[in-house]
Amino acid sequence: MMILRSAAPSPFGRKVRIGADVLGLAADVEFEPADVVDPNDSVRRQNPLGKIPVLLIEDGTAIYDSRVVLEYLDHRAGGGRILPRDWDARLAALRLQALCDGILDASILLIYEGRWRAADKHEPKWVAHQTDKVARGMAMLEAAPPALDATPDVGQITLACALGYLDFRFARRWRSEHPRLVAWLDRFAAQVPAFAATTVHA
Amino acid sequence: MMILRSAAPSPFGRKVRIGADVLGLAADVEFEPADVVDPNDSVRRQNPLGKIPVLLIEDGTAIYDSRVVLEYLDHRAGGGRILPRDWDARLAALRLQALCDGILDASILLIYEGRWRAADKHEPKWVAHQTDKVARGMAMLEAAPPALDATPDVGQITLACALGYLDFRFARRWRSEHPRLVAWLDRFAAQVPAFAATTVHA
Known part of the structure; x- marks a missing residue:
């Protein structure tokens, strides 16, 4: 199970949520809200920039930013689907x-x-x-x-x-x-x- | 010949200049300064965001931002060199x-x-x-x-x-x-x- 640190209003987080769904991966992504202003939120340890979205994958790697997460999800789904090979x-x-x-x-x-x-x-x-x-x-x-x-x-x-x-x-x-x-x-x-x-x- | 719209102090423009040189493409890129504050600079027509760097390629396409330009240059140089395939x-x-x-x-x-x-x-x-x-x-x-x-x-x-x-x-x-x-x-x-x-x- 992957964990997506994001916030409902984040447009960059939304890119990832839509991308995951289009790729058939939505059920593998658990949404965990993050507060980018709260200094105690663990998101700043996951991404030192303190920005969302961050995708935590099974081996513990924290992937950011939204472009990189989308490329990762496309790769995980077999490649060439939301990021064309042509x-x-x-x-x-x-x-x-x-x-x-x-x-x-x-x-x-x-x-x-x-x-x-x-x-x-x-x-x-x-x-x-x-x-x-x-x-x-x-x-x-x-x-x-x-x-x-x-x-x-x-x-x-x-x-x-x-x-x-x-x-x-x-x-x-x-x-x-x-x-x-x-x-x-x-x-x-x-x-x-x-x-x-x-x-x-x- | 490609044209790079940028400015000497721009760190994102520098990414492209170093990438082009590493890839052996520097001689194919002509540097043309851009002023992102001047409303009359043509860079705003090349990239509506008015940001640099912008790479103009031979067919007239304006490529931005720096990440996309680096991926383009890597592709142009054969692929898999500054953007690993692994x-x-x-x-x-x-x-x-x-x-x-x-x-x-x-x-x-x-x-x-x-x-x-x-x-x-x-x-x-x-x-x-x-x-x-x-x-x-x-x-x-x-x-x-x-x-x-x-x-x-x-x-x-x-x-x-x-x-x-x-x-x-x-x-x-x-x-x-x-x-x-x-x-x-x-x-x-x-x-x-x-x-x-x-x-x-x-």
Whole structure:
């Protein structure tokens, strides 16, 4: 049995939970909540960065971050399923994952601005810098939404988690100006039951 | 000819420059500086996140982030060289890369605290949170420094770039308490000429 240290709202943890389910490994993964702010939580001994998700496998190895965990799970499931072996498909999946991880990183920095700092210490230029990253990334994706494979790849899984995070933390505001991505996410949700099963409501 | 959009002080750009050199591809990569703050720099059209490094390949595809670029270069060089094919070695390399990328991310957030915010708006709890990530990661690495392969893998390359970044931005202060990592970096620098060739002095 593997143990996934994560938290329900974590979009990076969600990538892993959806990936495990798509690969047929969900029953082998036990979810154990982690608190990344609590200094006594053992997650900081499992991953010195104190970040989630961390996957603990049977031999005691702690695997992180989400990209590495997804590659491990794909390997464990036989390989070439959510991380394509065909190079062109693999590069497209990796690049889409990097873009959507970057949208998530910028979005999380925006949330942290409110969580870690008093309102009078917010920095408008920083907020605009991060907001613009999200906006440019979303515009690029809306202009040419990616394919959605029968078995979604790591890039497609990450896009779904990024859109889900914007739903959760930013009041679904992205939807009005990104109708093609709304349609894409509807298809993803209809095809991948783990998406609805891991949705957290604000 | 490939074009690398980056900046000399970027530790993630340095990963790519060292990786290309180790793989014998340095002569195929032209360095073109990018300014991630200038809104008119074309890097934001090449990577909507506005982050470096970005590798532009001959067919016009823009590849990012540094992990994806390194996997691309390894593939282009025949595969299995800086990204091992053997699964255990590959997992160790990927995990070390994730740890060292995380040390870099936290270190860069510390630099950004000074660059983006007036001194009276710094947030000590945030600074401590990021500082502790770096400290725990460095302690784990000092306790058990990784191997150094004849052809360094992506994890080993990233560790060298992380230590080099701490030298550059944090006045080499890490050295006094991490003698085994100092020795490791000395060996890396002696073995990999691209390390010295990409060193930026404060």
